Amino acid sequence: MRAIITWFIKNPVAANLLLLLVFAGGLLSLLTMKVEVIPEVSPDQIEISVEYRGASPQEIEESVIRPIEERIASLSGIDRIISTAREGQGTILVEVLTGWDVHELFNDIKTEVDGLTTLPREAERPIVRRVVLRREVLNLALYGEADRETLKYWAERVKDRLLELSGITEVEYHGLLPREIHIEIPEKSLRKYGLSLDQVAEMVARESLDLAGGRLKNPREEYLVRVRGRRYFADEYRFLRLFG
Incomplete structure (x- = not known):
């Protein structure tokens, strides 16, 4: 260390050039650094969720979770599988090996799950998604003396208007039932x-x-x-x- 200090004392031009290089590198990093007030964190996890209304946790485990686990267990890149069965819903959390391509494993899991044909007919189709941790910025409440269809219409209008604003990438609304298609046969x-x-x-x-x-x-x-x-x-x- 003493030899390095002595060399810089004898060569002040080199010391000044090194200082300028460090300063320029820091300035460049500052200008190109991505800054987010509320950052979006994507852990290396993939979630599979299935709704099976009216089914007990035991039924969920036997008829939904086990077939999916057996289907994806042989895929490369999986570190651990954590499954949860509760009343009317089953959730499977897949933890990805460190350094593995999460996008590739996501596509592999989705392909396997979409090709599964042994799930109960009463169960909803499995939803496969990457786990993304987000923080809410703002909550809005829409209410009034109106029926559900009217409230849903205006909720969708508000959602569309908010998404038109710069800087807003996602808006969700809750509390309203999804639309359904009823088929009636005499x-x-x-x-x-x-x-x-x-x-x-x-x-x-x-x-x-x-x-x-x-x-x-x-x-x-x-x-x-x-x-x-x-x-x-x-x-x-x-x-x-x-x-x-």
């Missing part, structure tokens, strides 16, 4: 074609699926193949052929 029609409501429900579910089709690879790129067949609007079900 009992006479069921008897005519020898069908039950359970059979019709199974056929409708089978005709409204997004299916994983595997992967296509070349030396430089990799593509995930998916068949999109899920229906979102009532008109898409109106002329659905159930058989024949």
Whole structure:
């Protein structure tokens, strides 16, 4: 250390150049540093959640959690799997190995889960997402003497207006039921074609699926193949052929 100090004393020009270099590097880092008032933290975790209304925790564990765990257990990059079964819902938290490509493992898990066909028919489709930790900036309450549809309409209008503001990337609203599509079939029609409501429900579910089709690879790129067949609007079900 003494030798270095002595050398800089004898070579003041080099010392000044080094000082300028350190100062310039610090200034450049300051100008390019990303600063967030409320930073978004993405831990190396992937969550799979499934709603199964009316099911007990034991039913959730046996019919939902175990099949999913068995499906993804052999994937590379998984450090640990933590599962939770509660009334009406099952959650599987996948912790990713340090240094592993989280995006690649997310795609692998989603492909495997989307291809699972042994879950109960009454269960909702599994939702696979990366865990992102966010902090709320503002809470708004929308209320008034109006029906739910009116409140939902204005909640969506407020959400759209907020998203138009610069600096706002996500807005969520809670407390309102999601829209549902009801399919009504006369009992006479069921008897005519020898069908039950359970059979019709199974056929409708089978005709409204997004299916994983595997992967296509070349030396430089990799593509995930998916068949999109899920229906979102009532008109898409109106002329659905159930058989024949």
